[in-house]
Amino acid sequence: MLRLRRSLFSQILSSPSASPISHLRRLFSAAAPAVPPNPSSFSVEDYLVVTCGLTPAQARKASPRISHLKSPTNPDAVLAFLAGLGLSGADIAALVAKDPLFLCAKVEKTLSPVVVGLTGLGLSRSQIARLVSLPGVTFRCKSIIAGLEYCLALFGSSDNLLRALKGGSVLCSDLDRVVKPNVAFLRECGLGACDIARLCIPTPSLLSISPERIRTAVACVEGLGVPCGSRMFKHALQAVAFLSEDKITTKVEHLKKTFRWSDAEVGIAVSKAPKLLTMSIESLQRRSEFLISEVGLEMTYIVYRPAMLMYSLEGRLRPRYYVVKFLKENGLLSRNRDYYSAVKITEKEFVEKFICPHKDAAPHLADDYGAACRGEVPARFSFT
Structure with missing residues (x-):
């Protein structure tokens, strides 16, 4: 059925002499049975399932919004239009389920002029098809x-x-x-x-x-100490724009309590890593316990390196700490080597700087590190 509609739409586009909708009506008339459909037998819910591809549950939810439709004439024209744009059956079903009223849009008066207008803006037909499928895009409005x-x-x-x-x-x-x-x-x-x-x-x-x-x-x-025009201003605005003042206050108070930071220290940390305000209290608590209790970092150390609080505890902070500690315990790394220097670099850089140079002295290190990243604690990473 969609293949037929796609073919019909292609013919519409290639026929400049007649209006698209009149040509569409003639084509559908030629393709339709000789006996005209009986309006009283038209079921919106059945049409949504059989012709549009919605599930019965989706059709039940959508049908009240278009219960005024008494024939498939306009919906058929809309489906032909969508198929002609290149939307798949699944795309069309998703669109109709999201916006059943799309089936009531007028192809000649609304949809076709919109396509012409968007083409004039430089959008390709495939890009227009993507637009139609996006949530919140009111394509049926000029x-x-x-x-x-x-x-x-x-x-x-x-x-x-x-x-x-x-x-x-x-x-x-x-x-x-x-x-x-x-x-x-x-x-x-x-x-x-x-x-x-x-x-x-x-x-x-x-x-x-x-x-x-x-x-x-x-x-x-x-x-919060992030002035307009500063490097972190955009990140800070993204972080707080959708938070209420009460939530921001709660997060700030939690940072002060968890890390025993002063107002000034919270300001320093947030100005360097504004997205701290979007993190859950639980995730901050788990990271603070690890960094302070297990790694042994000072509160002030974290203030000036707050980005580490946003790294994955299981996939980055903990396994890299195990590697650094192992190397130090075995005399393969200076005890003055900063932990944060091992945390802030990319995975590729970490492997190149902390794993590869020790493949002869510690041939098992790469496997142990991989196991640690999977949540395991290899025996060689356990120290008394």
Whole structure:
């Protein structure tokens, strides 16, 4: 069925002499049975299952929203349109399950003009097909063209735009009352176009919060000791923008209690690693117990190296500590070698600097390190 619709849509696109919808009607008439369908026999729920590919449960949930449909004429045209864009059956089923009202959109009045408008912005047909499938993209509304034109200029490329929209649609927010004022304010904070794009591609919802909220977030960031224009400002803003003031206060108090830090020390740590504020209390507690009780680090040492609190305890902090301790205990590494120097480097660098040079003196070290990364504690890593 979808193959037929794809073929029909291709014929529509290649027929400039007639309007797409009139050509579509003629093609469907030719493909349909001679006996016209009986409107009273049309079942929305059955149509969603049999023709659109929804599960019975999905169809039951979606059907009340389009219960006013009395015939398959418009839904068939919409499905032909989607198939012509290149969406698979699974893609179409997911779209209809997410937005059943898409089946009520008018191909000639809305969907086709949107495709023409987006093509004019430089988007390829495959990119448009990806847009249709993204959550929060109101493709059945012509205003999407103006929103996408603005966001395309903001994010710099269609690929960046699609990456941003995948994480949450800016297009759901009022362009003139929310998005543009937020962008203007971020510019006032010293962020250029590239900075804003890098900030918002991973967290596009940042542009969708109210202008009042983003101003409050910036004030909070500055209150934590991270000034606008600093290297960590973008990271701090990402961390606090979606946290309430109560949650931020709770996290700060927990950092003070767990590490026995002063307000000033918390400010230093957060300014260096703002994402500490997004970590759970449990994960911070486990890392503090390991670093302080087992590794023996001082509180002030961690203040100036807070990034280590965000590394995986099982996959990085603990196994690398075992290796460093083993090497020191066996005279293969200076006892003055800093633990953080072994933690902050990449996995490849760690292996090259701490494992490979000792393959003759400690041929088992690589296997023991691998076991430690899997959560085991090899006997050679146990010291009394």
